[in-house]
Every structure is written in structure tokens, then in C-alpha cells.
Amino acid sequence: MKQLRDIPISVLDLAPIVEGGTAADSLHNTLDLARHAEGWGYHRYWLAEHHNMTGIASSATSVVIGHVAAGTKSIRVGSGGIMLSNHAPLMIAEQFGTLESLFPGRIDLGLGRAPGSDQAAARALRRGLGSDGSEFPEQLSELRAYFDPNGAGSRPLGVRATPGEGLNVPIWLLGSSGFSAQLAGQLGLPFAFASHFAPDYLLPALHLYRSSFKPSASLDKPHVMVGLGITAADTTGAARWLATSQQQQFLNIIRGRTGKLQPPVDDMESLWSPQEKALLLDKQKYSIAGDKAYIKERLLQVLEETGADEWIIASQIYDHTARLRSYELVAELIKDN
Incomplete structure (x- = not known):
């Protein structure tokens, strides 16, 4: 049976912009967290693509990946994920080919098929690209062909990715439902599931x-x-x-709002309705808040349920020092168990 210490742990950084802070502060904190995570033994550091969200600083995801990779030494850095429907596959192949050329053996390319934005931003981004996720398998095939010197059949005749062609950039499929799960299985690719916001689909996926x-x-x-x-x-x-900051963020999502990450509060009951509370707590089945003993207990339960090969941890914490401490405690308990 797997032990916790057998499971690599990684960071999913949503690059939160906190109330009273700026995007510059967020990106400074991202690099600081990455350097600490590297020292604590985290395996990967992934950043997510979101658009038109005032509380997230990683919209130019490839740029931020380069920033983190340049400021660290050994930790793998990548996307969790790039929303391929927003981009021409050639451009992603060139961007990640460039990253792999600069930081060989350290770059991951995690891909999702959702827009990572609202409908207005999706229209602004796509500009004639496909408007739903149905084109994702075709885009993925084209993208993979740009890395494969023998993959000319899946890319436009005479078009090659430089840098990119011939480079080994591991591709992961990300999902919160069954579509990408099945596609990843059929293609023999690693799969990452976003159970921190789609818990009901985790085990079926x-x-x-x-x-x-x-x-x-x-x-x-x-x-x-x-x-x-x-x-x-x-x-x-x-x-x-501390976790009430994340709960406030989820509450805003339920209400169709976006905004900066808020400070913790002493009483969530005054902020949500009973219906909102029930919905939010259901969505947070795989969001764990506690001391090391409690987190160990829940991780062992989730490991038994899922047979996970890796964990990737998102911690939406308002205070940067407290966020560092959270990741440090998780690293300690994994190492000791």
C-alpha cells in the first residue's frame, strides 16, 4: 500500500492578487513561494491560465512560467493549465519549445479545454478560433505534431515549430469531467483532475x-x-x-462575481445563505483545512479513495507568510509519513 511519503507533491499557484495588493505583489510572492517550495522538496510548480479576473495575476501564463523557472534551479515548472481553445497550437508549441530550450528538462505543459474566463473574455481571446471545447482533440493532435519530427500529417503542410520540434515537453491533460479523462486514457497521457472545485466527478473521471x-x-x-x-x-x-478567504472566493464564484482575495473573517454565517453554504461546502469536499494531524488523516482517506500517483495543492491564503507556512507544513507531514 502506498504511503504518503511515496506520493510526490506539487504546487498549483493561482497567483492570487489580494485585497489591497497588486499584480506586481502577486508575481513577487509567486517566485518567493516557488523558491521555498523547491527547498521543501515539491516536485512541480504549476500556474493556471485565467482571464478577465482581477484577483489572478497569471493570465500571461507562459511568461510567468519563464519568470519562475529563471528564479529557481531544479523544480519542474509548467502550466496547470494552458487553455488550448484560446490559442493557436503553433504558438503554444513555440512558447513551450522556447521554455524547454531555456530550462531543459524542467518544463511541463498541462492543457485544458475550457476558456478559463467568462464569455465576454472568451470572445475577446478567440477571435475566430473555435468557440467550444469540441475542437480540443484536433488542436491537441496538431500541437503534439509540432513537437514530433515525424508528425507532419497532423500539422499544416510546411509549418514547423522552432523552437519546439524534437523537444521533449511532457503533455498532461487536465480536467474536471470525463471528457479529458477519457481522451488522456486513449492517448496514453498523464491526467490531472481538479477535484478542488469539481469533487463529484473525481472518482468517475x-x-x-x-x-x-x-x-x-x-x-x-x-x-x-x-x-x-x-x-x-x-x-x-x-x-x-485562514480558509475563510478561499470560502469567500468560492462564494463570489457562486454569485457570478470575481474580485481580489479577501482577508479572513471570523464569521462566514453572516456572509452566506443556508443554500449557498450547502452548495459551497459540497464543492469543497476535497478542500482540507487543519493542522498536520488532521490533514494527514484526510490525505490518507483521499489516497485510499483515488490511488493518486501525485498531489497538486492549491492554497488560497490571504497572508503570504501564512501561505508559505501552509505549504511548509504539508511538506513536513508528507516527508514524515
């Missing part, structure tokens, strides 16, 4: 991925990364107080 898996040049057996929201502190009370 993992079953679909594993049952549809076909060995490939990339993988000989299924490989699953499970995304978790974790807020750790020295006491469970402190952790649950």
Missing part, C-alpha cells in the same frame, strides 16, 4: 481514465495527479480561519 488507458510512448500505465485545496496551520482553528 479517474475510473474512466484508467479503464480507457492505452500504453503509449509517453506512459506504459495510467498516471493520475489529484488536485486538492489545502490550508494548513499549526492549529486547526487557525487553518479554518
Whole structure:
């Protein structure tokens, strides 16, 4: 049976812009967290593509990946993920080919098919590209062909990615439903599931991925990364107080709003309705707030449920020092168990 120390841990950084802070502050904190995470033994540091969101600083995801990779030494850096429907596959091949050329052996390319934005921003981004996720398999095939010297059949005649062609940039599919799970399995690619915001689909998606898996040049057996929201502190009370920042963020999403990450509050009951509370708590089944003992208990439960091969942890914490401490505590408990 797997032990916690057998499971690599990684960081999913949503590059939060906090109330009273700026995007510049957020990007400074991103690099600071990445350097600490590298020292604590985290395996990957991934950044997510979101647009038209005043509380997230990683919209130019490839640029931020380069910033983090340049400021660290060994940790793998990548996207969690690039929303391929927003981009021409050639441009992503060139961007990640450039990153891999600058930081060889350290770059991951995680891909999603959602726009990572609202409808207005999606229209502004796509400018004639496909308007829904149905084109994703075709785009993915074209993108993979740009990295493959023998893949000319899936890309426009005479078009090559430089840098990019011939480089080994591991591609992951990301998902919050069954579509990408099945596609990743059929293509023999590693799969990462966003259980920190789509918990109800986690186990069905993992079953679909594993049952549809076909060995490939990339993988000989299924490989699953499970995304978790974790807020750790020295006491469970402190952790649950810190986690109210993330709860306020989820509450805004439920209400169709965006905004900067808010400070913790002493009483969420005054902010949500009973219906909103029930919906939010259901969405946070795989968001864990507590001390090391409580987080260990929940991680062991999730490991038994999912058979995860890796964890990737998102921690939406208002205070940067408290956020660092949260990731440090998780690293300590994994190492010791």
C-alpha cells in the first residue's frame, strides 16, 4: 500500500492578487513561494491560465512560467493549465519549445479545454478560433505534431515549430469531467483532475481514465495527479480561519462575481445563505483545512479513495507568510509519513 511519503507533491499557484495588493505583489510572492517550495522538496510548480479576473495575476501564463523557472534551479515548472481553445497550437508549441530550450528538462505543459474566463473574455481571446471545447482533440493532435519530427500529417503542410520540434515537453491533460479523462486514457497521457472545485466527478473521471488507458510512448500505465485545496496551520482553528478567504472566493464564484482575495473573517454565517453554504461546502469536499494531524488523516482517506500517483495543492491564503507556512507544513507531514 502506498504511503504518503511515496506520493510526490506539487504546487498549483493561482497567483492570487489580494485585497489591497497588486499584480506586481502577486508575481513577487509567486517566485518567493516557488523558491521555498523547491527547498521543501515539491516536485512541480504549476500556474493556471485565467482571464478577465482581477484577483489572478497569471493570465500571461507562459511568461510567468519563464519568470519562475529563471528564479529557481531544479523544480519542474509548467502550466496547470494552458487553455488550448484560446490559442493557436503553433504558438503554444513555440512558447513551450522556447521554455524547454531555456530550462531543459524542467518544463511541463498541462492543457485544458475550457476558456478559463467568462464569455465576454472568451470572445475577446478567440477571435475566430473555435468557440467550444469540441475542437480540443484536433488542436491537441496538431500541437503534439509540432513537437514530433515525424508528425507532419497532423500539422499544416510546411509549418514547423522552432523552437519546439524534437523537444521533449511532457503533455498532461487536465480536467474536471470525463471528457479529458477519457481522451488522456486513449492517448496514453498523464491526467490531472481538479477535484478542488469539481469533487463529484473525481472518482468517475479517474475510473474512466484508467479503464480507457492505452500504453503509449509517453506512459506504459495510467498516471493520475489529484488536485486538492489545502490550508494548513499549526492549529486547526487557525487553518479554518485562514480558509475563510478561499470560502469567500468560492462564494463570489457562486454569485457570478470575481474580485481580489479577501482577508479572513471570523464569521462566514453572516456572509452566506443556508443554500449557498450547502452548495459551497459540497464543492469543497476535497478542500482540507487543519493542522498536520488532521490533514494527514484526510490525505490518507483521499489516497485510499483515488490511488493518486501525485498531489497538486492549491492554497488560497490571504497572508503570504501564512501561505508559505501552509505549504511548509504539508511538506513536513508528507516527508514524515
